[in-house]
Amino acid sequence: MAATPTPDQLRDAAQALTPWMIDTLSAFVAAPSPSGAEQPAADFLEGLMQDMGLDCERIVLDSRQIEGLALFSCPCDPDGGRHNLLARHLPPAGTKGRSVLFNGHLDVVPTGPESLWTAGPYVPRVEDGWLYGRGAGDMKGGIVCALAALQLLRTLGFAPAGTVGFNAVLDEENTGNGTLATLHALQTARAKAKLTDFDAVIIPEPFGETLMSAQVGVSWLFVTLTGRPAHVAYMGQGLNPIEAAMAIMADLKELEAEWNLPENRHPAFSDVAHPVNFNLGRIEGGEWNSSVPCTCTLGLRIGYYPGMDPADVEAQVGARIRAKARALNPALVVEIDARGHRSPGCVYDLEAPAMRTLATAHAKITGQPPARLACTATTDGRHFRLATDLPVTNYGPTARNIHGIDEAVSLESMQRVTAAMAQFIVDWCGVVAA
Amino acid sequence: MAATPTPDQLRDAAQALTPWMIDTLSAFVAAPSPSGAEQPAADFLEGLMQDMGLDCERIVLDSRQIEGLALFSCPCDPDGGRHNLLARHLPPAGTKGRSVLFNGHLDVVPTGPESLWTAGPYVPRVEDGWLYGRGAGDMKGGIVCALAALQLLRTLGFAPAGTVGFNAVLDEENTGNGTLATLHALQTARAKAKLTDFDAVIIPEPFGETLMSAQVGVSWLFVTLTGRPAHVAYMGQGLNPIEAAMAIMADLKELEAEWNLPENRHPAFSDVAHPVNFNLGRIEGGEWNSSVPCTCTLGLRIGYYPGMDPADVEAQVGARIRAKARALNPALVVEIDARGHRSPGCVYDLEAPAMRTLATAHAKITGQPPARLACTATTDGRHFRLATDLPVTNYGPTARNIHGIDEAVSLESMQRVTAAMAQFIVDWCGVVAA
Incomplete structure (x- = not known):
């Protein structure tokens, strides 16, 4: 056997591993894990990680431990004993390669009306090379790619020469406090693993095999407006x-x-058509068709540029809301609650050696260098970028309709990403015969 | 004892009866009765009617019996065995005066946030001559006035010489099917009482001691818009x-x-500043701040003029909604559900002898003729006006904040209305020594 596998071998092995990826991802998707109730998916993944012989530990989310940290977001759900999973492939005795941590989230966003799904959001199915289901793309598919990369090397008779970690977290979609909890545990000896175990971080979010060059900041605001209810007969009152x-x-x-x-854009987003999105994601108001309603609550997601302080943005947007409300009617009462994301943007350093190695690995597998993406969403990458010196970016498979109906991930893309991740492990960590 | 009581005697007796009215209305208000769950108030009232020695029967709401009637509205709640109460004072043997039916609704609208109420919506309290609580004005206060009018005559030693009926109905605030059920029962021998028992109808809705000259039509529409959900990162998609x-x-x-x-107004509403109200009473949409939402449902109340056919109005408004949706985006799916009020408007005949007698009774008690009101809300009066030949109008006490916070009814107004109703009984039905 050669000292290292070739890109061709990795590609072929990834293709051969596709049934395993489909089975694994299908079972993973079938374990529902909306933010705040991720346990079924955590249980499934813990079993898989143990079956793979990984050194696996639970990192319990304890908001009191992390609420003082700059990147903490106000929780939307109680901690409730929920936990992340941190699993590690430990290098064989006597080998000491560089290490990598794959960091992915277990939680998924709400499904929308289940009747609109072709086969139900938690009923995984494969059609025309896509695997469908809530979370198939965002981002259980990416987690499966990372695990498959290790599995693939093993099937070829290799073991990574350095630590390969897999951190599966909760609460990414609404706060990012899951990754924050693991990071804090790694930094404070609350976990068996240590932050210094890792030399690089890859987040396999489903952004079409791109390397992420930057991401926006995101804050959630819940705005409650209280008016003056009345019988509709006196609607004017x-x-x-x-x-x-x-x-x-x-x-x-x-x-x-x-x-x-264009003149107001952050340079990292100069080529993005509409980098900043203010989304009205939820609304609820009133009780009775024939009563002028009393209250209305809006669930907003405010996007903004790297370098802008979330608290400043929230204050600015809040002032704008209050000013408009005052102009509409001074009697309108405005309450603004900053529950959920308070997640600053960041710019990634894709020139760091680990990131260049990742780009090269992708090119070896696919024949071309990866595109770079200035992302209009937030990811957990910010925690590593803003609070550690670790090189980090997002790199994951192609998906479609994430957060939408009939979300799906491309199986061919999963093969490529799996092979590229394996190539990265070969090139960055090194491998030894297993 | 004189053959009939004088207006002065009626006024004084109404004032003396105020503690009874306060106690009765307080207990009535403390029995919550949101539309669809009126039982506590029905139980209270049934006990009161029995204590007053009235001939009392339950009229069970059975939508299947009435769903073919023109004035039926699509229910918002299951029938669930709920029932109206129809109670009658029967004239002493050998007397045969004219009769009247007081028709009031048991149900109340939702309270809004209870924290905004000074003392909770179902915690009745009296302050500065007003009795507060959800339903105090709309319209438990009016029902108490009607019962108090009979009580008052009794305290003066008189009994009405004709039948005096009290119909207490459910589901007025959302459909009007309660009154429709009693009316149908009266017309089809399903009740002990018969429609021909009654020569006039008074609805003691809280419109400030006015006689109602006309009321608008009201239709409820629930409009569900289904868009295309997406991750907010791709909000444009x-x-x-x-x-x-x-x-x-x-x-x-x-x-x-x-x-x-002005040129489009029905003549009965020519002097009303804003007769037609389209109220957006409820809204609910989306699930997640960071997802472009999938659906949004609006609860609308559409007002319109007497003579306009509800189905035509709903079709016209529906077409307008669909056209606008199409113009916004042909992919938007629109569903319109006409649950709740489908209640045509009507013009009352205030020149009918019974109505003139009512106006005169009010003038005898208060010293001035009642104002007339072209009402921008619907009332159950439409059932009697449009489906029977009975003279009918609304006449009830002054209230404030109906459908709002800290709803209240004026106790002085209740005294006046009670005395005027007693005067009406004296003048219309006649009285005999009890």
């Missing part, structure tokens, strides 16, 4: 907070447009 | 149904403005 919400949202869209102007 | 809802509502407001133009 009431103060309809739903209608006020509409006017406030229209005003915020003007701020969004302003931030998106 | 999504199709936000909440934002679409806002545009559709703005468009409907233009139609509302058009219908309110």
Whole structure:
């Protein structure tokens, strides 16, 4: 056997491993894990990690331990004893290669109306080279790629010469506190593993095999408007907070447009058509068709550029909301609750040696260098980028309709990403005969 | 004892009866009765009616019996064995005066946030001459006035010479099917009482001691918009149904403005500043701040003029909504559900002898003729006006904040209305020594 596998061998082995990836990802998708209730997926993954012989530990989410950290976001759900999983392939005795941590999230976003799904959000199915299901793309598929990369090397008779870690976290979609908890545990001897065990971090988020060059900041705001209810017969006497919400949202869209102007863009996003998105993701108001409603609550997601302080952004947007409300009607009461993401943006260093190695690994497998993506979403990469010196980026398979209906991940892309991750392990960590 | 009581005696007796009215209304308010769950208030009232020695029967709501009737509205709640109460004072043997039916609703609208109430919506309290609580005005206060009018005559030693009926119904606030059920039972020998037992109908809705000259039609529409959900990172690919809802509502407001133009008003509403109200009473959409939402549901209340056919109005408004949705984005799916009020407007005949007698009774008690009200809300009066030949109108006490926070009814107004109702019984039905 050769000292290291060739890219051709890795590609072929990834293809051969596809049934394993499909089976694994299908079972993973079938274990529902909405943010706040990730346990079924955690249980499945823990079993898989143990079956793979990894050194596996649970990192319990304890908000009190991390609430003082700069990157902590106000929780949307109780901790409830939920835990991350941190598993490690430990290098064979006597070998000492460089290490890598694959960091992925267990939680998935709500499904939307299940009736709109072709086969139900938690009913995995494969069709035309895509595996469908909530979380198939975002991001159980990426986690499976990372585990498959190790599995693939093993099938070829190799073992990584350095530590290969797999951190599977909860609460990424609403706060990012899961990764924060593991990072804190790694830094404070609360975990068996240590942060210094790792020389690089890869987040296999499903951004089409790109390397992420930057990501926006994201803050969630819950805005509750309280008007004056009345019988609709006297509608003029009431103060309809739903209608006020509409006017406030229209005003915020003007701020969004302003931030998106080319002259206002962060340089990392100069080529992105619409980097900043203010999303009205939820609304709820009123109780009775024939009453002028009393309250209306908006769930907003505010995007912004790297370098902008989340608290400053929230204050600025909050002031804008309050000013508009005052202009509409001074009697309107505005409450703003910053529950959920308070996640600053960041710019990744793709020139770091580990990241160049990853780009090269991708090129070896696919024949071309990876594209770079300035991402209009947030990812857990920010924790490593902003709070450690570890080289980090996102690199994962192609998916479609993430957060939408009939979310799916490309199986061919999973093969390529798996092979490229294995190539990265070969090139960065080194391998030895198993 | 004189053959009939004088207005002065009635006024004084109504004042003396105020503690009874306060106690009765307080207990009535403390028995919550949101539409669909009126039983506590029905139980309280049944006990009171029995204590007053009235001939009391339950009229069970059976939608299958009435769903073919023109004035039936699609239910918002299951029938669930709920029932109206129909109680009658029967004239002493040998007397045969004219009769009257007081028709009031048991159900109340939702409370809004209870924390905004000074003392909780179902915690009755009296302050500065007002009795507070959900339903105190709309319309438990009016029902108490009608019962107090009978009680008052009794305390003066008189009994009505004709039948005095009290119909207490459910489901007025969302469909009007309660009154429809009693009316149908009266017309089809399903009740002990018969429609021909009654020569006039008074609905003691809380419209400030006015006689109602006309009321608008009201239809409820539930509009569900389904867009295309997406990750907010690709917000441009999504199709936000909440934002679409806002545009559709703005468009409907233009139609509302058009219908309110002086040249478009029904003559009965020519002097009303804003007779037609389109109310956005409820909204609910989306699940996740960081997802472009999939669906948004609006709860609308559409007002319109007497003579306009509810089905035509709903079709016209529905077509407008669909056209706007199509213009916004042909991919937007629109579903319109006409659950709840499908309640045509009507014009009352205040020149009918019974109604003139009522106006005169009010004048005898208060010293001035009652004002007339073209009402921008619907009431159960439409059932009697449109489906029977009975003279009917609304006449009840002054209330404030109905459907709002800290709803209240004026105790002085209740005294006046009680005395005027007693005067009406004296003048219309006649009285005999009890």
